[in-house]
Amino acid sequence: MNHSKFSISRRSLLTGVATTAAISSFGVAAEKQASSFILPKASQSSAGSLAADEAFWAEIATYYDRTQGIVNLEHGYWGKMAKPVIEAYQRATKMVNDQNSFYARKRFPKDIRHATSRVAQALGAEEGEIVLTRNATESIHNLIRQYQGLSAGDAVLFADSDYPSFKTTMKWLEQDQGVKSVEVITPSLADQQQLLHAYVAAFDKHPEIKLMLLTHVSNQHGLVFPVVEVVKEAHNRGIDVICDCAQSWGLIDYKISDLEVNWAGFNLHKWIGSPVGVGALYMKKGSLNKIAPYPGESDPDNSRAYTRVHTATANFAAFLAVPTALDFHQAIGGENKQARLHYLRDLWFTEAQSMSHIEVLGGKDSMSSTGMSSFRLKGKNSIDDANKLQQRLENDFGIFTVIRKGLDSGACVRITPQVFTGVDEIQQLVDSLKKLA
Ligand SMILES: Cc1ncc(COP(=O)(O)O)c(C=O)c1O
Structure with a gap:
């Protein structure tokens, strides 16, 4: 794996050391221990081809601690923080607690302005x-x-x-x-x-x-x-x-x-x-x-x-960790992340679409779909049906999902991978779907 040291000017596609943005936010104590991370350099030029580069995404996965005891395919609730982000958050939590109102009253207004401005920049x-x-x-x-x-x-x-x-x-x-x-x-x-x-x-x-x-x-x-x-x-x-x-x-x-x-x-x-x-x-x-x-x-x-x-x-600390979260997100690259999640979705969705006992829900084409999609057993759209399906996936196949029940067409089970989800986990889902017939 080809590693590249971070360049804040983003010379290379993927970057790594989140020292800068966090510094002004954390006060002197935190400044000394700012987060650093080195992400693998993209081996492919386009997000579309990088999406299938398993070695690259396996390296990205090392930046996350995984859910224990189950294949977690329910990442639509909230996103797991990458390790550099949780470290920044923990440092910020300690600093805020140590410095208390002295920090919050004197420095926080400037720091939240910085975090807000980073969000504005990232959103354009x-x-x-x-x-x-x-x-x-x-x-x-x-x-x-x-x-x-x-x-x-x-x-x-x-x-x-x-x-x-x-x-x-x-x-x-x-x-x-x-x-x-x-x-x-x-x-x-x-x-x-x-x-x-x-x-x-x-x-x-x-x-x-x-x-x-x-x-x-x-x-x-x-x-x-x-x-x-x-x-x-x-x-x-x-x-x-x-x-x-x-x-x-x-x-x-x-x-x-x-x-x-x-x-x-x-x-x-x-x-x-x-x-x-x-x-x-x-x-x-x-x-x-x-x-x-x-x-x-x-x-x-x-x-x-x-x-x-x-x-x-x-x-306070959650806001202080925003610049590091944005650094990490931008280091992977928004386009790369979108393409990888979409790729993982397509792996199971395309298979499920050809199974006569499954109804898939979501986007028909790539413009209309994301890494997240849903399914149900054909003709089984009650909340009770979806609950049973979710339980079966969890208890019989070791896959954690969530039911969604807001659609007029009925309830379904949602599948949401993350950037650290492996193709082996998606394959486990596909194998399970086949056995639901
Ligand atoms: C489409 C959509 N809107 C709004 C929300 C609420 O977001 P939050 O929990 O940040 O308030 C969610 C959360 O799952 C969502 O999926």
């Missing part, structure tokens, strides 16, 4: 457009609850494939604002055209829609929604869009400008690999007038995104 957002939150839920709930554009008789739209808690909050607008909620049913195995068509049909049927929730990547089956196209159709009809990017950033590689949305919620604890407890709110410059400040806070010229959330005391 402008300064002031990103606010760090505790999770995607905090970001999205605030957007929904503080949205100002509704009057009685209007409608709001969400999809069956949206995140369940956000569907609940969109429905709650009925009682809070006197609006009607409309649920669009999206196909469970779909391409971009079919998904766009489902939204356009709902817009045409309900011209009273004023606000919609749009998920970039569904947590039910990893389906990628055609955000740009849907947003264009929505904006043409005067519909505002809140975009849920909780499951997309890091699972797929993009910049916020690629999505052409005004408002979005993210987390970094899934696919960016930060400690649990880091989210982000994006509000495009000039788009703040319809989202009120957090109750009681003021923003006289409507230009300060940070007045839309009030996080108060949170996990």
